[in-house]
Amino acid sequence: MKSNIYDIAIIGGGPGGIGTAIEAVIHGVKNILLIEKSDNHSNTIRKYYKDNKRVDRDWKGQIIELEGNVEFVGGTKESTLDYFNTLLDEERIDTAFNSEVESIIRTQEEGEDIYLITTSTQSFKSKSVVIAIGKMGKPNKPLYKIPASLKDYINFNLDKCTKNEKILVVGGGNSAAEYAYDLAVNNEVTLVYRKDKFTRLNPENEKILREFNGQELLRLRLNTDIESLENFEGRIKVNFNDGYFTIYDRIIYAIGGTSPVDFLKKCGIEVNSEGNPIYDEHYRTNLPCMYVAGDIAFNTGGSIVAALNHGYHIVNSFLRRRGKIYSYTNKVEEYFKNNPKEKC
Ligand SMILES: Cc1cc2nc3c(=O)[nH]c(=O)nc-3n(C[C@H](O)[C@H](O)[C@H](O)COP(=O)(O)OP(=O)(O)OC[C@H]3O[C@@H](n4cnc5c(N)ncnc54)[C@H](O)[C@@H]3O)c2cc1C
Missing domain, CATH: 3.50.50.60 (FAD/NAD(P)-binding domain)
Structure with missing residues (x-):
């Protein structure tokens, strides 16, 4: 860990989480942590997409302009995973795999709001949190029959x-x-x-x-x-x-796994009567510096492009709140080519 307290901790390593992490790197955020419950990123794509599935850029006819720095043109399940692999090679992102976040508690340290993020094996501290856990989570059920x-x-x-x-x-x-x-x-x-x-x-x-x-x-x-x-x-x-x-x-x-709405409620995030999180135009929830990104922010189906856009807007909001506004126009590959990796 580069610092005792991360600037941004992202819960969930799907498109929403990866997009947020890459935007944070490109915008110069220093201490970035991505926490994923499974042993690799993009668990939803790995688990629910069939092998060789075509991955549509305009999923279910949703035509959405990409606003941020992460390109996405569609392809197959495999090419999409390869692309996200390459993005996550970025060494300025700390990753914690096999780490299911169980709770996020708002606390104070030296007069500043800090979130204490606890997984089953370790805890992290962060100034801001982005929840990008998708909508596929379910509580684990016992193996014996429930009458x-x-x-x-x-x-x-x-x-x-x-x-x-x-x-x-x-x-x-x-x-x-x-x-x-x-x-x-x-x-x-x-x-x-x-x-x-x-x-x-x-x-x-x-x-x-x-x-x-x-x-x-x-x-x-x-x-x-x-x-x-x-x-x-x-x-x-x-x-x-x-x-x-x-x-x-x-x-x-309580034998592991949780539904997304239970997770949000446990974190203290307000949800509406349909169990969806309440957030503003920057995807900021009722808690300071606590955001939602990707499918979790949608009533019904989102998409990869929509999730990537959330990351871009969240990082901009986060920096604006810290008085730092960057406006990179270069796309992600060009950025990495022109900006050799610095040590944070
Ligand atoms: C079968 C299928 C086909 C699809 N095809 C397309 C398509 O062709 N094109 C397209 O644009 N979209 C498609 N989608 C939709 C797209 O996959 C989603 O919109 C996108 O994955 C949403 O990204 P996300 O990051 O919000 O959530 P997810 O991709 O669901 O990622 C959430 C991540 O969070 C992790 N996680 C969950 N809980 C925790 C926790 N407590 N702690 C740590 N990590 C946690 C999960 O393991 C997962 O890796 C498809 C969806 C499905 C199910």
């Missing part, structure tokens, strides 16, 4: 939770811990985790969990897995692998 008659009582977030229920939270990460101790204030809560100790919790969450457990405000059931679920008179009978069962009113799974 259809119980679906209303099985959740992947806190939306349907009320009070005075007997709740089982499943998982060993920070989301599971936070759900468990939040719910424990008004409910009878057990947190079940398949391992015998927590390895991915931040110290604060681990401390709160231990305190709640010590005061019997919630119960920790470690080293235990769930084998199956059954409908027991309209409640959920959970059969554990230690041979015991317990009846619950509700189960909350």
Whole structure:
């Protein structure tokens, strides 16, 4: 890491994230971090496009002018990935792969707003954040069958939770811990985790969990897995692998993955009634220096070109706020040819 605090951290390494990162380089932003949950950039393209798929520049008939510095003419799945590979060779962008961002918390350091970005294994600090996680994210589901008659009582977030229920939270990460101790204030809560100790919790969450457990405000059931679920008179009978069962009113799974709207809400970003983020003409959300780019900013389908344009506008807005306005007209390849890489 070049600096303790990044100037711009980009969550998601798809076209929106890559476009933002390259615009930031071209506009002279110094400390840039790109965080991607999978082991390589452009997970949506790799996972959902068929091999040799034609990639249309004007996707679904959307004719959008490219406004920024990153060219995109379309091609195939493979040529598109190759092109993004080349862009990300740029050494002024720090990358963190295999790093799913779990939370982004606004905090203050020496009188300045800073975001603390936490993945399952590490934390980063940044002055600004661009969320470009796309719309394909889904919460992970268990491998055993969930009886259809119980679906209303099985959740992947806190939306349907009320009070005075007997709740089982499943998982060993920070989301599971936070759900468990939040719910424990008004409910009878057990947190079940398949391992015998927590390895991915931040110290604060681990401390709160231990305190709640010590005061019997919630119960920790470690080293235990769930084998199956059954409908027991309209409640959920959970059969554990230690041979015991317990009846619950509700189960909350927090076993990785999240829907985009849950992610935004968790970060404190305001969303409208359709679950889309609210942002201004610079893609800035209700939080200072927190932006959204790419598909996540659209009600329905975006496109690669639209995502690249977002990056351009966001970086301009970001620099304008810092009193630095650059107006490069050269396109990205020309820029890199004429500007040998400087050390930041
Ligand atoms: C089958 C299919 C075909 C398409 N064909 C075309 C086409 O021909 N032309 C075109 O212009 N558009 C096409 N699109 C649309 C285009 O792919 C999207 O508009 C574009 O990928 C949006 O880019 P994005 O960066 O917003 O999101 P995405 O491409 O979805 O990238 C989001 C990235 O964020 C990562 N991520 C998610 N959550 C986290 C997290 N918590 N922490 C860290 N990283 C995270 C993901 O792994 C992913 O790499 C197609 C879409 C699909 C599904």
